Amino acid sequence: MTDWAQVRADGFAVPTDRPLADLVAELSMMLRSPDPLIRDRQAYSTLATWIGTGVLAPDQLRALGDEMVARFGDEEIQARTFAPLILASIVFQGVFEPSWVPPFERWYVAEEDLRGHDPKLGWLHAVAHGSDLLGALGRLQAVEPVQMLRLGIGRLLTPTEYVLRDFEDERLGFALATTLTREDLPAADATDWLDPAVRAVATVPTDGIRPEISNTVRALRAVYTMVDHGVRLDDEHPNAQARHRDLVKAKLVEVFRAATPYFF
DSSP, rough: OOOHHHHTTTHHHHHHSSSSHHHHHHHHHHTTTTOOOOOIIIIHHHHHHHHTTOSSHHHHHHHHHHHHHHHHSSSSHHHHHHHHHHHHHHHHHHHGGGGGGGHHHHHHHOOOOOOOTTTEEEEEOHHHHHHHHHHHHHHTTTTTTHHHHHHHHHHHHHHSSSSOOHHHHHHHHHHHHHHOTTTOOOOHHHHHTHHHHHHTTTSOOOOOHHHHHHHHHHHHHHHHHHHHHBOBBBBBBBBBBBBHHHHHHHHHHHHHHHHGGGGO
């Protein structure tokens, strides 16, 4: 066994006493650990660093991506929610398989455990971690941007008893805002994905505001702010602008007006 705490202390230098494939396999299994120190501070931090610095070859990244996709069906919540983080890192390195998208889409809208932080398991963050992958795919030319926009609003509007906290709504808002910067996004696609939100929030509640409605409105307020002011994609694009900015802002206001007409 490798002393992964020491690897982290050494700046994530790759150990030389074992084959890289064995090290990656061990880290991958550690991503399923219920211990947040093992899963988050050691396994995820090390894998994400190695992926980002080019330690893993494209074929290794592709194999790891396939393994993460299979995790969407894992019985353990922490295994499911850390899979999209690794996949996002892989996609940002330029490795992508179209077959990864449908399993992610199915998991993201169907996941019922939306806890951000658990006292024993640590960070779970299904919505936030999934949004990182959504945002990575939303910027990828091989994926239609409207596909990710519809996925994001579908996640928000899926009935739940959980009110998002720990900035999950802002993180999904960021993913949606980054997708809206795609140069090839048609005007209709930039706004039509919001139609389900307009219809949903306009329903007058008889027993209180549903959590998914509150989640949706707060996430879309974050989208509005980033569309209005620009969104930081990376160092080369610190203030990227949304396509069809004015149309998107007007449509978002339509959502807000439908939810709270007494504010307008």
